[in-house]
Amino acid sequence: MSIPAYTPSELMTVNAARLLRDQDAVFVGVGLPNLACNLARRTHAPNLVMIYESGVIGAQPARLPLSIGDPTLVSGALAVCSMYDIFAYYLQRGYISVGFMGGAQIDRFGNINATVIGDYRHPKVRLPGSGGSMEIAAWADRCYLLAPHQKRRFPEKCDFRTSAGFLDGRAAREAMRLRGGGPAAVVTDLGLLEPDETGELVLSAVHPGVDAEQARANTGWDLRVSPNLRATEAPSAVELQILRDFDPDRIYLDAGA
Amino acid sequence: MSRLIALSDAIAEYVRDGDSIYAAGFTHLIPFAAGHEIIRQKRRDLVLARATPDLIYDMMVGAGCARKVIFSYSGNPGVGSLRIVRAEIEAGRLEWEEYSHFAMITRLAAGAMGVPFLPMNATGAGDLERANPQFRRIRDPYSDGEVVTVPALHPDVAIVHAQRADADGNCHLWGILGEQREAAFAARKVILTAEEIVDPAVIRSDPNRTLIPGMVVSAVCHVPHCAHPSYTQGYYDRDNVFYLDWDKISADPARVQAWLGEWVYGVRDRDEYWKKLGPDAHDRLKIEPLWSEPVNYGKY
Numbered sequence: 353m354s355i356p357a358y359t360p361s362e363l364m365t366v367n368a369a370r371l372l373r374d375q376d377a378v379f380v381g382v383g384l385p386n387l388a389c390n391l392a393r394r395t396h397a398p399n400l401v402m403i404y405e406s407g408v409i410g411a412q413p414a415r416l417p418l419s420i421g422d423p424t425l426v427s428g429a430l431a432v433c434s435m436y437d438i439f440a441y442y443l444q445r446g447y448i449s450v451g452f453m454g455g456a457q458i459d460r461f462g463n464i465n466a467t468v469i470g471d472y473r474h475p476k477v478r479l480p481g482s483g484g485s486m487e488i489a490a491w492a493d494r495c496y497l498l499a500p501h502q503k504r505r506f507p508e509k510c511d512f513r514t515s516a517g518f519l520d521g522r523a524a525r526e527a528m529r530l531r532g533g534g535p536a537a538v539v540t541d542l543g544l545l546e547p548d549e550t551g552e553l554v555l556s557a558v559h560p561g562v563d564a565e566q567a568r569a570n571t572g573w574d575l576r577v578s579p580n581l582r583a584t585e586a587p588s589a590v591e592l593q594i595l596r597d598f599d600p601d602r603i604y605l606d607a608g609a
Numbered sequence: 610m611s612r613l614i615a616l617s618d619a620i621a622e623y624v625r626d627g628d629s630i631y632a633a634g635f636t637h638l639i640p641f642a643a644g645h646e647i648i649r650q651k652r653r654d655l656v657l658a659r660a661t662p663d664l665i666y667d668m669m670v671g672a673g674c675a676r677k678v679i680f681s682y683s684g685n686p687g688v689g690s691l692r693i694v695r696a697e698i699e700a701g702r703l704e705w706e707e708y709s710h711f712a713m714i715t716r717l718a719a720g721a722m723g724v725p726f727l728p729m730n731a732t733g734a735g736d737l738e739r740a741n742p743q744f745r746r747i748r749d750p751y752s753d754g755e756v757v758t759v760p761a762l763h764p765d766v767a768i769v770h771a772q773r774a775d776a777d778g779n780c781h782l783w784g785i786l787g788e789q790r791e792a793a794f795a796a797r798k799v800i801l802t803a804e805e806i807v808d809p810a811v812i813r814s815d816p817n818r819t820l821i822p823g824m825v826v827s828a829v830c831h832v833p834h835c836a837h838p839s840y841t842q843g844y845y846d847r848d849n850v851f852y853l854d855w856d857k858i859s860a861d862p863a864r865v866q867a868w869l870g871e872w873v874y875g876v877r878d879r880d881e882y883w884k885k886l887g888p889d890a891h892d893r894l895k896i897e898p899l900w901s902e903p904v905n906y907g908k909y
Contacts, residue, residue: 419636434786436791481683484710
């Protein structure tokens, strides 16, 4: 049986969807995280609840939202509250099971930089900044990070720590007594990285046709490979069809193709 | 007591050079018409605060209105960078103060509640706290823990758009609520714009929906289509095409000035701006109604 062709974005999205569980309350952003949630709801996680930092709970968008404040998120949603409420009563209080994150840089311990390249006061490149990510990283039960596997995106240490992964190591995060557990996995177009007992990201899986050396060559630190390295299953025709139905104009699914 | 005046009069009266402004609305209900009027009236040295500056502040910075931005995310939502804000910060020509969304909104909530600061749990990231001295840490007085605090934000002027309001400024708004209510209570003066001015009986028919009362409002302005290219839930769509176009326009300073010349300085008010957008745009942004189930308050 032939494996259907898929883009790097489709590959990442399908793998992200598989990590979600039924009953998860997921803090979602636009793009691939949104598509991953929709796919999971249509497959193994029908009771997954999508929550947006704009204050929308249980969104069921009829069209592809182009921003987290899109009006389509409101129509048919379970609830819409103020931004203070969503951050305080839902996220800080501890009702969010999954946070999706992305950022310009993800470092060895899963810390994220979405703020600056270079010096903060005299930035070489000014990135958009935290938005909700500083709190999501701290307080969601677990976080999934999505990023193309490129060396410049995976430095040894971020220029600026916008959101906490395992800081300088798992013990450092534990000492902070943060509510959430931190990054559970990084999903890239080459495979999956998962934190070991010290909080260091280790290559735990590779996608079909990828070998560990490719992932290591595209990582800015000496990426360790799990002794139990596994292969992910290729996206199935069913998964791809569901995904493509959600993004018929392929606005997000062709990125990185 | 009618507070109804023209938007141009409200801006002339309440927005002064050097003021701190909070134009509210998280993606939704952003009062672009007020931003454009501020540009037309050539205000200078403003401190512009919003969670996401969005295109409204990109335009106002491009027009030279601002000396500083206070923000928590400086992207063009779903598109990329806010090019003008970013370029000005990178060039050292624009001061800034940066928060996370929650910290920014907590500042507004503290202002709205009349307390000097509010606490939040720690996030562990640390670098933003070190970069912005407004973040402080204090000991929880009831346990051995620590909390992070941010000070109250009291904008000189908040500008809030709503679907409907009566002439006193009691307003109903629905959809994404953002930080509208916090901004209205935190600010020293409030300019309320509304798609429709309605009879007080309409407001009184659904008192749970009156998120901002007239008693905190300084001026009420009837401004249909105030939010374009942002949107008003139930009234018109977000102009996603325009948000994408702005990405190209804002990459070229000459194009920015030409755009401002044509669409801000070159129109008298929002009515003229909306008309200039033309029937194709009007059609593209039109949406079908979708009514909620009515609620029965009971005749007591």
